Amino acid sequence: MLSNLVKKLFPSRDVLGIDIGNYAVKIVCFTEEKKVLRLRDWGYIPLAIKPDTTPEEKKAIISQEIKTYVKKRGLQARYAAASISGNAVIVRYVKLPKLTKKELDLTIGVEAEPFIPFDIKDVALTYSILNDSLEEGEPKMDTVLVAAKREAVQDKIDMISGAGLDPLVIDVDSFALESLYDLIGPKGETGSVLILNIGQKVTNLSIVAQGVTRVVRDIFIAGSTLDKAIVKALKCTPEAADGFKKTRPLLVGDEDKEAAIESFDRDGIAVSKAASAVLRDLYTEVSRSIDFYLSQGVEHSISKILLSGGLSNMGNITKFLSAEFKVPVEVINPLAFLPEVPKNMPRDVLPSLAVAAGLALRRMKDWE
Numbered sequence: 205m206l207s208n209l210v211k212k213l214f215p216s217r218d219v220l221g222i223d224i225g226n227y228a229v230k231i232v233c234f235t236e237e238k239k240v241l242r243l244r245d246w247g248y249i250p251l252a253i254k255p256d257t258t259p260e261e262k263k264a265i266i267s268q269e270i271k272t273y274v275k276k277r278g279l280q281a282r283y284a285a286a287s288i289s290g291n292a293v294i295v296r297y298v299k300l301p302k303l304t305k306k307e308l309d310l311t312i313g314v315e316a317e318p319f320i321p322f323d324i325k326d327v328a329l330t331y332s333i334l335n336d337s338l339e340e341g342e343p344k345m346d347t348v349l350v351a352a353k354r355e356a357v358q359d360k361i362d363m364i365s366g367a368g369l370d371p372l373v374i375d376v377d378s379f380a381l382e383s384l385y386d387l388i389g390p391k392g393e394t395g396s397v398l399i400l401n402i403g404q405k406v407t408n409l410s411i412v413a414q415g416v417t418r419v420v421r422d423i424f425i426a427g428s429t430l431d432k433a434i435v436k437a438l439k440c441t442p443e444a445a446d447g448f449k450k451t452r453p454l455l456v457g458d459e460d461k462e463a464a465i466e467s468f469d470r471d472g473i474a475v476s477k478a479a480s481a482v483l484r485d486l487y488t489e490v491s492r493s494i495d496f497y498l499s500q501g502v503e504h505s506i507s508k509i510l511l512s513g514g515l516s517n518m519g520n521i522t523k524f525l526s527a528e529f530k531v532p533v534e535v536i537n538p539l540a541f542l543p544e545v546p547k548n549m550p551r552d553v554l555p556s557l558a559v560a561a562g563l564a565l566r567r568m569k570d571w572e
């Protein structure tokens with residue numbers, strides 16, 4: 205009784221990082237004890253939402269899932285951080301004329317409009333100035349503009365509130381990954397790193413140079429695109445295609461292919477062929493962003509690619525992508541800074557937790 209009152213008066217400051225994806229909800233909560241971060245809890249809730257579910261029903265299902273999880277785990281957390289990506293948000297790195305903060309606050313809508321492909325009335329606009337620069341002798345400011353569709357932000361707020369939690373912040377998936385990389389990446393890095401978070405509907409791309417994100421883009425090629433290609437090639441159900449992704453590796457190079465032929469793994473060969481074609485499309489799109497980035501006269505090309513998201517578990521995906529991009533490719537361990545990963549965590553859950561971990565970290569940082 206007394207302890208309940210104490211909890212009410214002094215709610216836990218721990219924040220749940222909640223990544224509500226199209227495939228699964230991922231939850232991470234850290235707690236700080238004597239300046240050391242510990243993993244308080246984690247959750248992975250697969251969402252098998254039927255195609256005929258209405259958006260309102262979907263929101264209610266997700267809220268209920270989160271609520272049930274929090275209750276089941278006995279979590280005292282009251283606050284949550286969530287994020288948006290894909291069609292709901294656009295991030296642009298632009299040069300604006302040099303203005304004072306006051307001037308910019310007044311004119312940001314006008315300054316930003318040419319860069320934002322949505323109706324400016326439907327978006328919540330924020331910006332951050334990275335640094336001053338000169339363009340043809342004119343003083344400019346390198347600025348990051350973030351335009352988020354109000355409706356999408358509200359949907360996330362509704363889902364978090366519906367679960368009985370307080371939404372503290374609605375972030376952007378790629379910025380959550382930046383917060384994570386700040387912590388787990390090497391210190392004082394001089395090169396540029398490409399992060400690809402490959403989920404179900406979208407791949408979040410970011411390029412981080414010296415700790416600052418310089419390019420953010422979402423590409424609509426991800427797990428479900430592979431599923432569709434596998435369904436077509438094998439004439440199977442989407443559920444079966446999802447399973448094939450998890451059991452059949454990509455066949456990279458002659459040796460892998462010969463081994464599959466020798467073992468008469470017809471399905472394996474077909475899955476790899478279909479998946480490889482989709483991943484090559486992804487490669488083409490990602491290459492465009494790399495070219496765009498390099499065209500801005502940066503000093504360092506991409507030194508490394510880091511993968512996260514569920515699809516980074518696909519067998520041989522690092523080998524496949526490093527052969528395409530010709531740079532080293534690694535899968536992120538979002539809990540690399542902890543002494544150990546919880547023993548009960550399935551191996552393929554770990555890379556899916558990257559956005560949720562970044563969200564949970566960002567809040568810890570902002571509390572200080």
Ligand SMILES: Nc1ncnc2c1ncn2[C@@H]1O[C@H](COP(=O)(O)OP(=O)(O)OP(=O)(O)O)[C@@H](O)[C@H]1O
Nearest residue numbers: 225226227228403404405406427513514515517552
């Ligand atoms: N072990 C595995 N092997 C291969 N693919 C996997 C594995 N585990 C999950 N996936 C795939 O990862 C994808 C889901 O990834 P993730 O959980 O990052 O997506 P999401 O965040 O829910 O989706 P989105 O961000 O697009 O809304 C699915 O396509 C799923 O089939």
Ligand SMILES: [Mg+2]
Nearest residue numbers: 225226403404
């Ligand atoms: Mg995701």
